[in-house]
Amino acid sequence: MEGVEKIEHVHGHHVDPVVEYQSLKFGMWLFIATELLLFGGLFAAYTIFRAKFPEMFAEQHLELNKPLGALNTAVLILSSLTMALGVTSIQRGKPKRLALFLLLTILLGLAFGVNKYFEYSAKFHHHIYPGTSIFFSLYFTMTGLHMLHVFAGMALLTTMLVLTLRGRFSDKYYTPVEVSGLYWHLVDLIWIYLFPLLYLIA
């Protein structure tokens, strides 16, 4: 099987690289399905409580910092772009470019986290906590769980960056990068719904 990179194999058996690539991608999509259902429970709670307490939502969502939320949305969408550009880079055999894009993505994720830190601090400063009301319970649990996933994504991408710098990836083998990218886009995707539901709808 010349010309095809042998994937690192476990206890001696050789795995067809195409099957390995397809399996990893499919596996990640399955994992994404589980994340959709995890957050889905929170979206269900949101829908039910919003329908029950429309005035509470109308009133209390004004306490949220819309410009900061919008900025964070832009940050995350940009980070998805840099991630996608990174994948195309390595598909075209440019690991240095991939490293750059991965770094940018991670830094943007960090920026998101810093913004969130300011937001949460401001809330606590005004004595607004998760237990303060149903609206804020939803706000903190939804954005909090999302933030945990942002951190997980950043850890994943940092690992990818380290491996890229060690020369692990090429145009013949980049599966973990692509699959990590999928996870990062999921994090963006969830925020795309969180933002309007919490910050924009009156």
Added chain:
Amino acid sequence: MANHTIAETITIPYLEEKGLLSWLTSTDHKRISIMYLLSISTFFVLAGISALLLRFELLTPGKTIVDAHTYNVLFTFHGAVMVFLFIVPGLAASFGNFLIPLMIGARDVAFPRLNLMSYWIYLLGALIILISLSKPADTGWTFYTPYSIRTGTDVILLTFGIFVLGFSSILTGLNFIVTIHKLRAPGMTWHRLPLFIWASYATAILQVLATPVIAISLLLLIAERVFGIGFFDPAKGGDPILFQHFFWFYSHPAVYIMIIPAMGVISEVIPVFSRKPIFGYKAIAYSSLAIALISFFVWAHHMFVSGMSEVAATIFSFLTFLVAIPTAIKVFNWTATLYKGSIDLKSPMLYALSFIFLFTIGGLTGVFLGALAADVHLHDTYFVVAHMHYVMIGGTIMGFFAALHFWYPKMTGKMFNEKVAKIAWAFVFIGFNVTFFPQFILGTQGMPRRYADYPPQFHSLNELSSIGSWILGIGMFVMAINLLRGLFNGEKAPQNPFNSLSLEWQVPSPPPHENFEEIPHVTDWTYGYGKKSA
């Protein structure tokens, strides 16, 4: 696809390499399956002992051996450990892990290291649950709010342990789905797959899609206790029934995670011991997928008397009747397989036949409970307890024991004592019915569940039920001893003692690490009994 030459070392039987560390770090699906098997059996024994204690308390009215609080702890422990540490991982993690790669003609699962990680996560979850026993929860395994928010017992650790276990379940399911899609041997088309694989596939879908919802439910419960969020607390504008919706959205599909693999086992055992092809292969295969789909539509039938809306309750009651249909399809097809077959009543077959009989009773009584008007009277009575044990013991455990006896030669390379196995079966079958059948009657007479005490008119049936539990316990004990003895004193097992046609029987007993010397090329389906096979 080119034939690979496999190095000498790969054909060593998977049991050969010794040492605890070699087991705990092995990514061989067969070793992982044995580790799961031993772990879940240990927890089965622990939860079983708590059940025996419960039944001992109920032997006589008034306090027999424990007070009411301890009783509540015991049934919470029994339920939580049985459900999350035994039966949900259950057949899938143990037999699924062992058989899936072998049956599809692969060397291992798609992600062997992830498989090992799933097992470690299971152990971690188990450890957390055991630690929670320092202040054991008394909420029942269903953790209904608001009591679960207010009780001083350690709900947080118990639910967090279950949350961790959920990951094990999700990752195992994910692994199996990818394995079945991507690693089938050449010629192993979907319609040539053994029915155990179809069952495992349907189960894996449920594991992947349903488990995240209980994950979020338990996280929210923990957040209620720790941060005071109020989704389920009426005092804060929340709705306790919402917790039940979230909880049962997972827990109903979960019961199908518990039963579908057992049904898969029955579909394998019946043809082998009737020497006939399975009747209605496609119907059985697709009915597993149908159950996996419809099981998501029925969850609120656990909540009919909770205060939920009657409109919604009526909808759910109707949908519940639908889910019985694919199950009935299976029962009809198994029965048709037996008809005019050459029946061989070996121990796996005895358990499989028991399954059909007992699970039918359990399933039908489920339909009674699904009828809204009947459920109003039967909810939270012993009728429900009897129903669930008929499906879980009469169903899943019978399937589990059938699997244990059927694949024992393949997994261990030894044979157990068949006569003792049959005697143990008799004790199990009789003991089970004596324990649980009276509970149907107690339920219709109005005895509530989860109560440490009962009025004197229920005494004699409770006494009978408790005696039954001892017979059941003895039967399982004898069965366990028999299987353990076989490991040390049993005859060496032939490659295919039951003359089965599926792929796992075409490799040595026990199989080598890499399963197959050469990946087989499949040309016929698994059930060609009675025909000149390809």
Added chain:
Amino acid sequence: MDTKAHADETINHITPYRIYVLVWVTLMVLTVISVGVSYFHFGIFNIVVALAVASVKASLVALYFMHLKYEDKITWVFALYPLGLLALLIGLSISDVFFRAVVSP
């Protein structure tokens, strides 16, 4: 079967940089629109616009950034099935919460 050629076909659909940038621009425009609309009071229309825009954005991310447009059918099934289940969870739970009979004291 030439494994490398086969690998090339199945693995190597490469999305050009400019497509990604185009998608990003669209996403930013949509974000600005949704934020802009939120400053006005259109009643129920606010929710409709916000969710519609979010769904378009999510679809763009999924189809292009996540490459779903070029994936096989089984991936689509597993990507969309959870959404159906969520619709079920939300829909049937709401049917309970909002059709409860009011119990008079």
